Amino acid sequence: MTAIEQAFFWITIFTYVGSTLGYAYRFVLQKTTGRRWEQLLLGTGFGANLITMAIRKANGGHLLAGLNYEDGLLIAALTVLVFLVCQKKMPSTWPLALVCIPFAFLMLGFGYVSVEDIKPLRPAFISRWMVVHAIFALMGTACFVFALGTNVAYLLKNRFPEGSEPPRLAALPSQEVLKDLGFRLVLFGFVGWTVMIISGAFWAKDAYDIYWSWDPVETWSLVSWLAWGIYLHFHFTFKQRGKLLAWLCIVSFLVSVVTIWGIELITPKTYHNLEQIMGFKLQTGVKK
Amino acid sequence: MPTKEFMQNKINIIKTKKYTLTLLVVLIILSLSMIYVKLDTRRYYAFLGVNLSLFLLAVSLLTCTLDRLKAFLASAGRNPGPGAGNQDRRELTLSGKDVLDKLANRLARKGFRVAISGHDLTAFKHRSGLLGSVVFHLGLVTVLAGFVVNSLWSFHGFLLIPERVISKVPEDLTIQSQGLLFKSPPSFAVALDKFSFGRQAELQPLSTLYFRDEGREKRQSVSMNYPAKFKGVEFRYKNAGYSLLIKLTTPAGTLVNDYANIATHNGKAWNDTFAISGEQQMTINFYPDFIEKDKNVYASNSRFPDNPVMKITFQEKGRELGSALVAIGQTKNIGPIKVSFQGFRYWQELTVSSDPGGYLIYLGAFMAVAGLAWRAMFILKVFTCRVEENESGESTVLYGTRTTYGQALFIAEIRDIFNGLEEEENDSY
Numbered sequence: 001m002t003a004i005e006q007a008f009f010w011i012t013i014f015t016y017v018g019s020t021l022g023y024a025y026r027f028v029l030q031k032t033t034g035r036r037w038e039q040l041l042l043g044t045g046f047g048a049n050l051i052t053m054a055i056r057k058a059n060g061g062h063l064l065a066g067l068n069y070e071d072g073l074l075i076a077a078l079t080v081l082v083f084l085v086c087q088k089k090m091p092s093t094w095p096l097a098l099v100c101i102p103f104a105f106l107m108l109g110f111g112y113v114s115v116e117d118i119k120p121l122r123p124a125f126i127s128r129w130m131v132v133h134a135i136f137a138l139m140g141t142a143c144f145v146f147a148l149g150t151n152v153a154y155l156l157k158n159r160f161p162e163g164s165e166p167p168r169l170a171a172l173p174s175q176e177v178l179k180d181l182g183f184r185l186v187l188f189g190f191v192g193w194t195v196m197i198i199s200g201a202f203w204a205k206d207a208y209d210i211y212w213s214w215d216p217v218e219t220w221s222l223v224s225w226l227a228w229g230i231y232l233h234f235h236f237t238f239k240q241r242g243k244l245l246a247w248l249c250i251v252s253f254l255v256s257v258v259t260i261w262g263i264e265l266i267t268p269k270t271y272h273n274l275e276q277i278m279g280f281k282l283q284t285g286v287k288k
Numbered sequence: 289m290p291t292k293e294f295m296q297n298k299i300n301i302i303k304t305k306k307y308t309l310t311l312l313v314v315l316i317i318l319s320l321s322m323i324y325v326k327l328d329t330r331r332y333y334a335f336l337g338v339n340l341s342l343f344l345l346a347v348s349l350l351t352c353t354l355d356r357l358k359a360f361l362a363s364a365g366r367n368p369g370p371g372a373g374n375q376d377r378r379e380l381t382l383s384g385k386d387v388l389d390k391l392a393n394r395l396a397r398k399g400f401r402v403a404i405s406g407h408d409l410t411a412f413k414h415r416s417g418l419l420g421s422v423v424f425h426l427g428l429v430t431v432l433a434g435f436v437v438n439s440l441w442s443f444h445g446f447l448l449i450p451e452r453v454i455s456k457v458p459e460d461l462t463i464q465s466q467g468l469l470f471k472s473p474p475s476f477a478v479a480l481d482k483f484s485f486g487r488q489a490e491l492q493p494l495s496t497l498y499f500r501d502e503g504r505e506k507r508q509s510v511s512m513n514y515p516a517k518f519k520g521v522e523f524r525y526k527n528a529g530y531s532l533l534i535k536l537t538t539p540a541g542t543l544v545n546d547y548a549n550i551a552t553h554n555g556k557a558w559n560d561t562f563a564i565s566g567e568q569q570m571t572i573n574f575y576p577d578f579i580e581k582d583k584n585v586y587a588s589n590s591r592f593p594d595n596p597v598m599k600i601t602f603q604e605k606g607r608e609l610g611s612a613l614v615a616i617g618q619t620k621n622i623g624p625i626k627v628s629f630q631g632f633r634y635w636q637e638l639t640v641s642s643d644p645g646g647y648l649i650y651l652g653a654f655m656a657v658a659g660l661a662w663r664a665m666f667i668l669k670v671f672t673c674r675v676e677e678n679e680s681g682e683s684t685v686l687y688g689t690r691t692t693y694g695q696a697l698f699i700a701e702i703r704d705i706f707n708g709l710e711e712e713e714n715d716s717y
Contacts, residue, residue: 123492127513176696183693187664194660198653206513209444209524209639211435211649226312235693236421 002059008052009112012076015045016105023097027168039087042101046084049077071138072111076104078142086146086181092173093181099149129203133196140192141260143185144228148253150182151246158243179242183235186249190228197221216267220259227252312345346432353425356418376699378685378706380713387675387683387709394705395671412670417692420663427655434648440467444641447478447523450531450547451633454479457521461640473642474519476501483528483634485591486511493528495636510638520642527637530558530574532598535628543625549635550574557588564602568609573599578615586613598629668692671702 001009022038053073060070083100086093153172157165162175172178200218201211212218231248234240380387388409392402400411445463449455458473476499483495492511499506499518508516515524531547543564550558550572558574575588578597586599601611602622610622619628673687685706691698 123512126492126511129513174696176699180694180696184664187693191657191660191664195657198657202650202653203513205643205646206515207524209515209522209641 002055005052005055005059008048008055009108011048012045012052013105013108015041015048016076016080016101016108019045020098020101020105023094023101027095027098027171038097042080042084042097046077046080049073049080053077069111071134072107072109074134075138075141076107078138079104079107079145082139082142082146082185086185090173090177090181092177093150095172096146096149096153099152100146103145124207127203127206129199129206133199133203136192136195136199140189140196141256143189143192144253144256147182147185147189147249150178150185151249154178154182155243155246158246179245182246182249186228186231186252190225190232193221193225193228197225216263217259220255220263224252224256224259227255342432342435346429349425349432350429353422353429357422376687376689378687380683380685380706380709387685390709390712391673391685391705394708398701398705400669400671407675408672409675410670410672412668414666414668417663417666417668420659420661420666423659424656424663425659427652427657427659430652430655431649432652434645434650434652437645437648438467438643440469441644442467442642443470443473444639446526447638447640448549448635449478449480449638450549450635451480451483457640473521473640474501476519478518478523480634480636481507483636485528493525493636495525495528495634497523497638520644522641522643524639524641525636526639529553529635530576530593531633531635532572532574532629533631533633534572534598534600535626535630536564536570537626537628538624547633548572557586567605569603571601571603573601575599578613593632596629596632600627667694667698669698 019038019041022041026038056070056073079100083093083097086096154175157169157172157175157178160166160169173181200221204213204218205211231245231252234245234248388404388407391409392404392411395402395411398413400413402409402411443463443466445461445465447455447457447461449460454477457476457478461473463473478500479498481496481498483493486492486494495510497508497510497516497518499508499516501519506518508518510516510523510525512525515522517523529549529551531549533547535545536543548560548562550560552558552560558576559572561569561571563569573586575586575597576591576593576595577589578595579587579589581587586597589595596616597613599611599613600622602609602625610625612620612622612627614620614627614629616629616631619626621627668691670690671687673685676684676686678684687702689695689698689702
């Protein structure tokens with residue numbers, strides 16, 4: 001990590017943490033007026049996040065993928081971007097910052113503890129599908145994180161009749177809006193993960209001559225995708241709304257967590273661990 | 289002969305959610321059990337239970353999809369009707385006709401199809417959003433169809449090809465698996481024109497294949513993730529190594545004057561053992577970029593042939609007869625045997641296969657993504673209202689809103705429209 005990259009990285013972390021504290025202060029003390037310095041901090045942090053990514057890309061020469069640190073930068077930026085877009089369209093969703101921004105700086109921290117020097121992309125990563133796969137995977141994940149936040153907020157508010165909840169919960173959007181927003185985020189996240197799975201299959205075909213080989217990551221991403229698909233069918237086909245759907249969102253997210261982080265902990269032998277997939281590791285003993 | 293009721297009953301079962309969910313659960317269990325027993329992927333797809341489950345799933349998806357398409361086409365052009373939805377009322381300081389006209393105008397600007405009949409107004413948009421679901425499911429069925437085509441008509445094998453040697457397809461091909469209806473790969477010649485490990489991008493192997501078929505010639509490069517394709521056959525990088533040109537001579541004559549493929553890499557060196565004559569063997573350790581780390585401890589700095597040296601050891605019945613380090617271009621004597629290391633070339637092992645169902649898989653994938661995005665972006669919205677004008681000239685609007693999802697957001701959108709009407713009326717005063 002170069003000095004300038006490190007500087008912007010820490011600016012990102014501190015501004016995200018500061019922004020979270022600001023939103024928490026606003027939520028706890030129910031402040032609805034006054035200067036929105038937490039939004040300013042968040043915007044600054046997002047800008048610093050983008051600059052850090054740009055510096056890394058310029059030094060590395062390739063898209064930010066392949067290392068936990070690079071993935072952390074990208075997913076943090078996408079999560080904050082999703083929050084900023086939602087807040088612009090529906091200002092009442094600001095309390096969801098208390099889920100999204102901590103997730104963003106935790107991802108940055110997780111990546112930082114495993115930061116490695118810039119390396120050229122391994123041969124298996126040099127693919128036209130890599131950009132599509134990585135971006136849609138992380139965008140989908142960001143949408144699911146936000147959907148989780150809205151559904152948790154909905155469950156918290158749903159314990160009380162509409163209009164009689166405690167003041168802190170009253171600051172959240174209405175239950176109807178939280179339901180709608182949560183569902184829409186899951187739908188967009190599902191589109192993202194569909195593209196992720198399809199592009200991953202095409203990438204695998206190019207690299208290993210097989211679209212689907214039931215690799216643990218592949219299998220669990222399909223299981224997660226089906227879990228989200230069941231959520232969508234519960235809404236569209238079974239006309240379910242409310243608490244059941246909210247809990248289903250939480251369960252589906254936990255399944256997705258296994259896919260994103262759990263598999264690598266259980267078994268290193270997956271396509272996502274490209275140490276296993278060096279370009280020309282000899283496997284056969286062929287004699288002339 | 290099955291009756292019409294019997295067939296309709298069976299179709300109804302296939303359309304049920306219980307049937308589809310059951311199939312999905314069966315597939316998940318089969319997949320997890322396959323991981324548990326570490327079954328080879330190709331044997332997994334050959335397993336009858338998996339193919340049957342996938343086929344039945346595709347039938348279910350197709351039936352549900354066509355059912356929805358049929359319902360959609362039957363109601364095409366007709367007003368979707370209010371249906372169950374949110375009902376509300378709003379008081380406006382506008383005459384009834386003004387309300388209807390201005391509402392219609394604003395809704396039309398937002399893309400709604402509006403119809404006014406007396407005191408009633410109906411508006412809807414994005415009815416075609418429902419088609420997105422149909423296209424998505426059809427896309428999944430198309431992908432499954434592509435897999436079926438591959439399982440019946442494709443083949444998978446490998447080809448070992450040294451540099452500057454012409455190989456013939458299918459004669460030199462080793463086929464590992466093939467579909468039930470697969471006959472034979474097409475005939476053509478292929479040669480490895482050039483190979484290198486590639487110093488950029490951390491050892492990305494690069495090779496150029498030369499294809500020839502009845503006067504038609506073509507050169508294509510192959511690297512990881514970028515296969516070559518000729519006459520429907522795909523060539524992918526699998527493995528590569530060195531072939532050393534070695535000459536062994538004795539007073540009695542020449543023992544060996546040929547290329548030896550060094551195929552094994554033990555993490556430290558490339559090595560292989562070859563039979564010479566009788567019970568004599570030679571073991572070759574090859575160091576493309578030779579360094580001596582310690583006394584009698586040798587290694588290679590890298591895989592690139594910057595300083596190629598081989599260590600050759602002769603054995604007979606497990607007993608070492610002699611060994612020597614021989615650099616490229618050198619000749620050394622080991623006992624009665626004169627060893628010359630004259631040069632090297634590369635060999636490459638390629639995965640060879642066909643993908644006749646690929647077009648269907650790509651088409652199905654595109655349909656699935658397009659249908660899903662379409663469904664997500666184009667939400668059916670229905671707005672109906674009746675305007676009642678009272679004696680003072682003001683109006684009461686009784687309205688209903690319905691949408692497939694995002695009801696709260698649609699209600700907010702309609703309220704914004706009403707607010708806009710009131711602001712416009714206030715501004716005109």
